[in-house]
Amino acid sequence: MAKRNTTNASVSPKGSLETLSQREVQQLRETGCGSVYALFRQCALAILNTGSSSDNAKTILEAYPDFEVRIHQQDRGIRLELLNAPADAFVDGEMIASTREMLFSALRDIVYTQSELENKRVDFESSQGITDYVFHLLRNARTLRAGVEPKIVVCWGGHSINREEYKYTKIVGHELGLRGLDVCTGCGPGVMKGPMKGATIAHAKQRNVTGRYLGLTEPGIIAAEAPNPIVNELVILPDIEKRLEAFVRVGHGIIIFPGGAGTAEEFLYFLGILMHPDNKDLPFPLILTGPRSAEPYLQQLHAFIGATLGEEAQQRYQIIVEDPAQVAREMARGIKAVTQFRRERNDAFHFNWLLKIDESFQRPFEPTHENMAGLKLTRDQPVHELAAQLRRAFSGIVAGNVKVQGIRLIEQYGPYQITGDQSIMRPLDRLLQAFVDQQRMKLPGGSAYVPSYKVVA
CATH class of the missing domain: 3.30.1850.10 (MoCo carrier protein-like)
Incomplete structure (x- = not known):
């Protein structure tokens, strides 16, 4: 530039x-x-x-x-x-x-x-203390609004999507807005902008002047992905882990659109939480969607989850292709179940206290070459812990792609080395190569992507 x-x-x-x-x-x-x-x-x-x-x-x-x-x-x-x-x-x-x-x-x-x-006195040594810290950050930003019925839909996906995928996110956002739902994203371009843009038109049609377009980010991300101007509530969390926890604490449902390594990181983070035994019966609608042209991407991600986390993890989400209205209907239906669940258990509408999040999902991960090489990508651990380890692998790749410190480390020491069981490394390598082939690692029109990682079985 x-x-x-x-x-x-x-x-x-x-x-x-x-x-x-x-x-x-x-x-x-x-x-x-x-x-x-x-x-x-x-x-x-x-x-x-x-x-x-x-x-x-x-x-x-x-x-x-x-x-x-x-x-x-x-x-x-x-x-x-x-x-x-x-x-x-x-x-x-x-x-x-x-x-x-x-x-x-x-x-x-x-x-x-x-x-x-x-x-x-902030207790960073316990899981509850970290959650309390996230709560205070959000409350200080005036994000938490007591008494408001659940209606925040978190939309995750890539910043480097193509025009057809971007248009699809706008249509889904429009359908959400018509049903009175608000949108929360990572606040940048691509999928972080499209649903908000669609929802603004739908809210205007419904004469909804209180529509919320909540953007949650963190310093390393915001420096590379500037906020889009539709965001009317911006919150900057101190690190990626607290940002991810903020998403699932304030959101009432999640839609995942096509993306790259960052989207896979978010998806694995949430799936790992849902796979925790304490969250088995907790309702939280999760939908993967995209236009017909993105169906191969959705199936690649679905196959990766099956190969690494298993069929039980695959059952925690729906896949809906080329049907924005159905996505919105299913999300609205799922949020009604969330509302009823929280009423019965006296849980807050504005902050999901009942969701169990292990410390392994809360501790900041520094993507140094040593830490990336030391990831435990093996099958001799509970499935939700494997999801946490895989999430860190994708977090490191994101850092090497777009974050200042990660880029400098790659320039100095070369690509990260990611090692683990062959039954995990092979699906991981296939998925990452698909992201590269589909130009999902960088903004379209930019310089050719040079991998920040090397997968070693």
Whole structure:
């Protein structure tokens, strides 16, 4: 990405952090330095760069080497001074409203949340403590709304899908919106944008002015996949594991569209949770769908699950091809079952406390070459634990594809080595090669994909 046109600007809060005490402002200024500042700068640049065709965080950072963001105190709160910011984020000198909202959401989540929560006693040593932390992050972002009937549909899928698949996601989103359902995605392009775009039209048709388009992301992802402008609630979780837990705690059903390694990671994460014995009877609708042209992809993913996790795992989801209305009907029906289940057990509608998530799904995984080589991809473990290990393998591949640190590690040490039982490695290699052949590892039109991994049986 070549260096782009830039501008300087001063902006005040909108959507988050409008009312702060002087002590809170001082906390923000003190926390907004060092490594925390570098993280906020990276996320702020990604937000200001919304609409970029690049999915390489390192390239985006290099395109704006002189970008700076400074936090200033004023009587009514805070003000951000932006130096050498992307000019496309402004219209006639004014920052686009959605961009400004998301910019202060980033400040809230990265700086404010860290300064507030990490100064308190947060128990990161237990599964319940981590869940409580995720709850507090979401509550601080005003995401949790007590008393609202379940209607949040999480849509997972690739950022590098083709035009036909993208149109299909919009039609599904439209069908969801017509039935009064809201959409939650990873907030970027592709599948993260299409369902939201379709739902906005359907909500307008139904005169639904309270439609929610919730985007959940994390710093390593947002830097490579800038938020799409439809998102009206942005939450940045500290790492991929807490982001994934946030999806399944606030969502009431999940739809998986065609994607690549990141989609497989999300799918394995959720399947592993559903396969835990404590979640056996817990209703949570899960649907795989796509246009007719994507049926081979859906069947490849289905076959991979069968070969690695078994038939019982395959029974936890439906596959619906080329039928958006049926997808929405099945999702609405499934969410009704979720609503009834939670009523009977007095569980909250806004946060799924009854869902059992093991620590193996919550602990952050650092995709170093040593950790990737040390993954336990063998059959001598419970199936939900194998799913957790496979999820980490795909997480590392995603990092090597699009995250700054992962890209640098691959440049320095070469591709990750992934080893395990032959009965697992062969299906894994077939699935990954299919992703490469179908150009599901990078945005269409970009440079040729160079694998960040090597599968060794």
